[in-house]
Amino acid sequence: MSEIFYSQAIRDALREEMARDERVLLLGEDIAGYGGAFRVTRGLVEQFGPERIRNTPISENSIVGVAVGSAMLGARPIVEIMFMDFITLAIDQLFNHAAKFRFMFGEQVTLPIVIRTPSGGRRGYGPTHSQSLESLFMSMPGIKIAAPSTPHDAKGMLKSAIRDNNPVLFVENKSLYGTRGEVPDEDYVVPLGSAKVVREGSHVTVISYSQMVQECLRAAQMLERDGVSAEVIDLRTLNPLDMDTLCRSIEKTGRVVLAEEGHRTGGVCAEIGFQLFEKLYYYLDAPIKRVAALDVPVPASPVLEKFVLPDHQDVYEAVKEVLAEV
Amino acid sequence: MSDIESRQLLSYYRTMLLIREFESRLDKFFVDGRLHGTTHPCTGQEATAVGACAGIRPTDYVVSNHRGHGHFIAKTGTPERLMAELFGKATGVSGGRGGSQHIADIASGFLASNGITGGGLPIAAGAALSIKMQGRDQVVLCFFGDGAANQGTFHESVNMAAIWKLPLILFCENNLYAMSTPFNDAFPVSNVSDRADGYAMPGKIIDGNDVCVVRDAVREAARHVRSGAGPYLVEALTYRHCGHSKSDGCEYRPDAEEAEWALKDPIKLLRKKLLDAVPQQEIDSIEQAVRNEIDEAVAFALDSPQPSTDDLEGSIWAN
Ligand SMILES: Cc1ncc(C[n+]2csc(CCOP(=O)(O)OP(=O)(O)O)c2C)c(N)n1
Ligand SMILES: [Mg+2]
Numbered sequence: 001m002s003e004i005f006y007s008q009a010i011r012d013a014l015r016e017e018m019a020r021d022e023r024v025l026l027l028g029e030d031i032a033g034y035g036g037a038f039r040v041t042r043g044l045v046e047q048f049g050p051e052r053i054r055n056t057p058i059s060e061n062s063i064v065g066v067a068v069g070s071a072m073l074g075a076r077p078i079v080e081i082m083f084m085d086f087i088t089l090a091i092d093q094l095f096n097h098a099a100k101f102r103f104m105f106g107e108q109v110t111l112p113i114v115i116r117t118p119s120g121g122r123r124g125y126g127p128t129h130s131q132s133l134e135s136l137f138m139s140m141p142g143i144k145i146a147a148p149s150t151p152h153d154a155k156g157m158l159k160s161a162i163r164d165n166n167p168v169l170f171v172e173n174k175s176l177y178g179t180r181g182e183v184p185d186e187d188y189v190v191p192l193g194s195a196k197v198v199r200e201g202s203h204v205t206v207i208s209y210s211q212m213v214q215e216c217l218r219a220a221q222m223l224e225r226d227g228v229s230a231e232v233i234d235l236r237t238l239n240p241l242d243m244d245t246l247c248r249s250i251e252k253t254g255r256v257v258l259a260e261e262g263h264r265t266g267g268v269c270a271e272i273g274f275q276l277f278e279k280l281y282y283y284l285d286a287p288i289k290r291v292a293a294l295d296v297p298v299p300a301s302p303v304l305e306k307f308v309l310p311d312h313q314d315v316y317e318a319v320k321e322v323l324a325e326v
Numbered sequence: 327m328s329d330i331e332s333r334q335l336l337s338y339y340r341t342m343l344l345i346r347e348f349e350s351r352l353d354k355f356f357v358d359g360r361l362h363g364t365t366h367p368c369t370g371q372e373a374t375a376v377g378a379c380a381g382i383r384p385t386d387y388v389v390s391n392h393r394g395h396g397h398f399i400a401k402t403g404t405p406e407r408l409m410a411e412l413f414g415k416a417t418g419v420s421g422g423r424g425g426s427q428h429i430a431d432i433a434s435g436f437l438a439s440n441g442i443t444g445g446g447l448p449i450a451a452g453a454a455l456s457i458k459m460q461g462r463d464q465v466v467l468c469f470f471g472d473g474a475a476n477q478g479t480f481h482e483s484v485n486m487a488a489i490w491k492l493p494l495i496l497f498c499e500n501n502l503y504a505m506s507t508p509f510n511d512a513f514p515v516s517n518v519s520d521r522a523d524g525y526a527m528p529g530k531i532i533d534g535n536d537v538c539v540v541r542d543a544v545r546e547a548a549r550h551v552r553s554g555a556g557p558y559l560v561e562a563l564t565y566r567h568c569g570h571s572k573s574d575g576c577e578y579r580p581d582a583e584e585a586e587w588a589l590k591d592p593i594k595l596l597r598k599k600l601l602d603a604v605p606q607q608e609i610d611s612i613e614q615a616v617r618n619e620i621d622e623a624v625a626f627a628l629d630s631p632q633p634s635t636d637d638l639e640g641s642i643w644a645n
Binding site: 124296297302 | 362363364411414415418420422423424425426427428440441442443444445473474476477478504505506507511512513577578632633635638639641642
């Protein structure tokens with residue numbers, strides 16, 4: 001085991017998978033010498049050269065389209081979209097092409113593509129550089145969504161994503177890059193589609209993914225001081241969803257809080273909450289609650305940004321409310 | 327140099343200095359930790375901002391990009407509400423919501439700056455469409471970088487502007503890099519203006535560090551687009567004296583190149599020119615006045631209240 005940064009875990013996964021499979025290549029803006037805006041790919045061009053660590057012009061839609069085309073002829077491209085906000089420029093290639101080709105061409109096509117992208121706010125970057133847009137992808141069949149919260153999962157899930165034969169959106173919340181965690185030294189993968197109980201508890205199930213898991217864990221510590229035992233589940237993958245792990249926990253606790261950094265309406269929690277309601281109505285002792293960003297753009301001003309984005313305090317309060325219901 | 331000319335140059339000098347002082351003050355605040363977030367300084371590119379805005383009329387419009395502080399100050403003439411925006415205050419041009427790269431001052435004709443590379447081009451074309459359809463005689467001056475010329479939006483909106491003969495000046499600040507990517511790594515042609523032919527519009531390449539050259543080129547472009555002849559591309563060669571954003575140490579740029587462009591500093595060049603025409607004292611007093619003005623802008627920003635968190639959702643919808 002070694003303790004490494006989240007960004008290092010991503011870099012290691014890229015390095016190891018590129019060494020393992022020469023069909024893997026990276027495409028993105030400023031990813032070669034510069035190492036990307038968050039320096040995640042730094043050092044890779046020295047090892048793999050500019051053919052495989054391929055700097056592109058600023059052309060998001062076509063970068064993704066080029067990945068699709070190259071994958072049709074045997075490449076396994078990984079695209080870095082510098083900020084998740086910019087993925088909106090590539091939504092056409094993702095939604096109308098990458099997500100549909102296999103199905104609409106009668107399964108003739110396989111598209112092993114990974115789209116890596118940093119999401120989230122808390123840095124004062126303002127409305128077009130702070131979004132968490134994974135919920136858009138939840139309603140688009142044909143694209144898997146991975147959003148790991150620890151270096152361990154980041155490395156293991158990125159390896160799974162690269163080896164997967166489908167388009168995978170790989171969400172890296174910016175606030176996680178500087179966090180550290182234990183990672184095995186030997187090769188390992190974390191399969192896509194498996195959630196994880198990261199803290200056991202009996203009174204309430206708190207479900208989240210990506211950076212908000214850290215907020216939930218902090219809230220759980222605060223709750224423990226109040227005598228509340230919160231079970232925290234890290235979804236890790238949003239598509240496919242691991243409903244079994246969620247159901248097992250909720251059958252035990254009967255109370256649920258869901259948390260995400262994205263907007264509240266039509267969000268990830270909205271979808272999962274409804275699925276839980278459909279499946280577990282008879283087990284629920286209280287209405288399901290969600291914690292999410294307000295339905296406004298993420299403002300630049302620190303005061304406003306903090307107000308708009310959810311944090312551990314909001315999770316704490318939501319749990320208190322869910323427990324107050326009889 | 328005539329008196330009128332030297333007055334004009336002094337006024338450009340003042341605005342260019344204002345921009346530089348603004349950016350250098352921000353830099354200090356980031357280092358001190360008084361500001362957080364990020365910013366894209368335009369240090370070294372003051373002549374393009376000031377020259378281009380001097381080439382249009384005050385009633386014309388500007389659309390800017392992520393490196394927009396200079397454009398804003400050149401167009402509106404005032405730094406305080408921009409400074410307040412950087413501090414996230416209620417008095418900021420965008421009420422603290424936008425921050426460095428999301429600013430607008432519609433009343434002054436500064437339509438929008440933009441955190442999305444290439445995002446401003448179609449907006450500018452659309453504004454020009456409204457001007458044309460309403461039979462007004464204004465023009466839109468759209469600032470964008472070399473990097474933005476590789477977005478689909480560049481080709482799509484320039485094509486529309488050309489077929490509809492819109493009053494749009496495409497002003498490319500070619501500072502030789504898009505973030506760390508050198509121009510030649512991202513373009514098969516030598517100049518952005520080489521693309522003008524493909525849209526049957528004029529494309530002119532100019533020295534972007536000479537404020538008068540920039541002003542004259544934009545004047546010419548404004549005449550052309552105002553006459554109904556369709557869009558006009560001006561490509562101004564310039565250089566940023568700083569990193570792309572505050573986290574960039576510029577390791578990708580050769581030292582010799584940086585040194586060469588340091589000699590072409592637009593402010594130094596203009597100062598030298600001015601020294602031949604006006605007494606040094608006059609220049610010194612402008613420099614002092616600019617520092618005072620920025621001090622005042624900072625004081626204004628610091629004294630301003632934080633924005634209110636009440637009813638943020640209420641401001642999503644128009645009535
Ligand atoms: C759609 C989109 N892609 C990428 C970025 C990240 N980004 C911001 S500025 C920039 C470089 C822009 O270069 P250029 O247009 O030449 O302007 P300059 O920064 O040189 O002034 C990049 C890649 C972005 N903001 N938006
Ligand atoms: Mg540039």
